[in-house]
Amino acid sequence: MKVLAAVSGGVDSAVALARAVAAGHDVTAVHFALQPNPELVRNGARGCCTISDAHDARRAADRVGVPFYVWDVAGDFQKDVMADFVSEYEQGRTPNPCIRCNQHIKFAAVLDRAVALGFDLVVTGHYARISQDPDGPLLSRAIDPRKDQSYVLAVLGRENLSRCWFPVGDTTKPEIRAEAAGLGLNVAGKPDSHDICFIPDGDTAGFLERRLGARPGDIVDVDSGEVLGHHSGSYGFTIGQRKGLALSRPSADGSPRYVVGIDPQTRTITVGGREHLAVATITAQQPTWCRPVPAPGASLHVQVRAHGTPVPGRLAEVGEESFRVELAEPLFGLAPGQSCVLYDSDVVLGQGTVTHTG
């Protein structure tokens, strides 16, 4: 098959590339230029956007002997990921830019382009497994639970998944590193990336403040309505956040307080005790399904963060535009904008973007 391997410059995609070549496919490697100004991203930043990352990606392609190209998707990345990230925070939500990137860039724009150019499959270094059964592609968790990335891939849906292959999902990370070393890939020991790639210093609040400017407002107690402090922009907060509130007074009983509400219109941040964060039902919109749509009443597991613990629940309602799940035990600190991924054991059923919690 003609395979397009997306190579970031990291070890996982390098090994995925090598495995695609070893499997006998006709492979072409592509590195995505996501940053409009790559020179401004410092080398060694743990992202996938620096010039040294592009060099590492090219060297991996050289080693396995396949053509290598850089595809400039910086314009799409800017519009669909970075602008969306800023706008979501501005509206009091907590987006996951990696999911947006997978949805709009890595597996949408790129898949469409790859298919038009004559490729059958897109290969990446994501930790997840994909197989086929009579109902179509089956996306499931990676063997290595610490590296599992099925959560951020749930947004792909059935059609995209039918053209994807994740060759490293059946292997643990240490084994992937050893394999890379054995193949002579110079990225074998390269550190993992953790940060949001376009905020390499990890200062999300600073990144947002430079784009949105100061929008001062009050921090208010959820029970008494008392003003406990001030902030310079509601976009700097996330539901469930405890640190960095700089409140003038401790709570009456000395227990910690968390962000329990964000109102970007009135610029009010509401804080309260942990009990205010408990979530028993989740409504999510714009669902994408990786399997046949489950019937209402189905038992499943719900995961709301990339490396969060799945909790058991039940699909209460499901429609074209949204679904609602009831949790068997409460979740704490779930922010609108996050992705709610539904699992049947290790198999990804689908996902939606959280809009309401109750």
Add this chain to the structure above:
Amino acid sequence: MAYLDHAASTRIRPVAVDAWAAASMQEGNPSSTHSAGRWGRRAVEDARESIAAHLGIPPDSICFVSGGTEADNMGITGIVAGRRAVDSRRDVVITSPIEHKAVLDPARALESSGITVETIRVDSRGVIELEHLRELLQIYRGRVAVVAVMWANNEVGTIQPIDEVVAMCRPARIPVHSDAVQAVGAASLDLNLPNTSALSAHKLGGPKGVGIFVNHNRYPIDPVLRGGGQENKMRAGTLNVPGIVGMAAAFDETFADIPAAIAKYRGLRDQIIEGARAIVPDVVINGDPENGLPSLAHLSFPGCEGDSLMLLLDAAGVQVSVGSACNAGATTASHVLSAMGADPMTARSSLRISVGWSTTGDDVDLFLKVLPEAVTRARQAGMSTPVEGRV
């Protein structure tokens, strides 16, 4: 396979390989006075004289360097420093916006030491506007250190009116530097016109890593490389004897029949343009085919990302160059096309197809055979969103 990127680098001629290999087997440094050194010195001076004869310039105007980039750096940095040493008012560099980066980057680097860099406007074909040059020379009278205008553009092939540039600068005793890297061997040119010029061996079938800085009457320059005082103290460093004799062999073959080479290139280039037009009626021909390099076609295929075309053509065994520079990071529209007023989408959908001494009609046939499917697929793949102002 069809290699159609000779403007990037052309195949080394077998005579150059033989000359290079034979010289590589010789021991000795041409600066030494013993017999091994004398052999090297003689080989270098023979090469200097034979190349000078081909170019119709005096042998002592030839300074051997590592390539076009070094020669351009000498023509900007070296000339400016040399002139300022005797006349500190010479603080302006006039150049064109479509120069190779080997000229633009050294010029921009001088800005931090107080030099003003002005660029001459170019028209939509990429030809400098001589009236604008005249205006700039007026505005900066008594202050211009050097005027640098390339002989032929490396991306779109447009040939510049060097004779008129020189005619304008000579009365004011302003030196002219010309990057002639793309023009030598593909156009008839009189290298006696500019004070200094840059030439590269590997563009005409010589080895990589060797070139010539032409400097008439030893125009005073401040050396870019200092050291052992080679090349009349203009360029230090042990002379690259194999490279120099390999380059001389390539010049011998190139200059055996320049008109025939030009006619061959023009024939192949016209086949490429006509063939592409027949397949893609809305193809845009960039540059100035009337007065451009006969060896080069710069074409825009509306609706196709140049990167997509290159990937597809490469997979089909045809090697061409995209008309924009993607340097690890984001693709930036070519500074040449931007200066010519091309819109970014046209710039992104362009390819440079260039022929050379080893090109045959079969190469062009293969290109035209695989082009239809490449264009169809690239159009289906579409264009990426251009980068807007920062979010």
